[in-house]
Amino acid sequence: MIKVSINLTRIIFLGIFILIITKGAMVMWLGIFGVTLLLALLLGRVFCGWICPMNTVMIPTEWLSKKLNLQAKEAPGWLKSKSIPWIMLIVMISAMTILKRIFGIEIPILLILLILSVIVTLRYKPEVFHNNICPFGLLQSFTGRFALFTEQVNHDKCIGCKMCESVCPSEAVIVSKQNKKANINSLLCHQCFNCQLICPENAISYGKKKN
Numbered sequence: 001m002i003k004v005s006i007n008l009t010r011i012i013f014l015g016i017f018i019l020i021i022t023k024g025a026m027v028m029w030l031g032i033f034g035v036t037l038l039l040a041l042l043l044g045r046v047f048c049g050w051i052c053p054m055n056t057v058m059i060p061t062e063w064l065s066k067k068l069n070l071q072a073k074e075a076p077g078w079l080k081s082k083s084i085p086w087i088m089l090i091v092m093i094s095a096m097t098i099l100k101r102i103f104g105i106e107i108p109i110l111l112i113l114l115i116l117s118v119i120v121t122l123r124y125k126p127e128v129f130h131n132n133i134c135p136f137g138l139l140q141s142f143t144g145r146f147a148l149f150t151e152q153v154n155h156d157k158c159i160g161c162k163m164c165e166s167v168c169p170s171e172a173v174i175v176s177k178q179n180k181k182a183n184i185n186s187l188l189c190h191q192c193f194n195c196q197l198i199c200p201e202n203a204i205s206y207g208k209k210k211n
Contacts, residue, residue: 049190
């Protein structure tokens with residue numbers, strides 16, 4: 001039931017995104033993003049897991065990539081640079097302000113990012129785009145890390161099977177080599193519930209963050 005609700009929400013917001021883009025009302029989508037940026041302080045990065053159109057199209061793209069055996073095991077070193085999301089953010093802001101005001105050129109930056117997310121995910125795992133390229137993810141990580149509610153692991157139940165690691169789209173779940181227990185980083189977590197739904201021991205739940 002949870003999975004159906006998440007997928008339905010994704011489809012609805014993808015439709016809203018397409019409608020906004022076709023109407024040329026990009027400011028409306030940025031407004032939605034701004035609200036979820038603040039909401040991340042309470043609920044975590046729900047924008048990334050439930051609302052973002054890039055994440056929505058990346059899910060079937062990753063499936064296709066694996067089906068066609070296109071996915072590389074590792075991304076090149078330059079794609080792991082922490083400066084790339086900042087560069088993308090600066091380019092995005094420049095495209096939306098400077099080029100528009102000075103030259104009257106309106107670049108469909110959101111559509112470009114959507115296409116880029118598909119191209120990158122055809123070759124690399126989704127966390128490459130989510131963590132190392134996406135400017136929206138960069139901003140969401142600032143507020144998401146302080147989330148009051150987030151996915152977390154009950155270590156008494158966790159058996160260290162790593163199934164949660166395998167389904168996480170952002171490498172937010174890591175099983176410790178020391179104690180063989182999973183831990184979830186709210187800075188990276190999309191609150192997509194993938195880990196919770198696959199856990200064979202029901203060791204993962206969404207709730208108020210424990211100190």
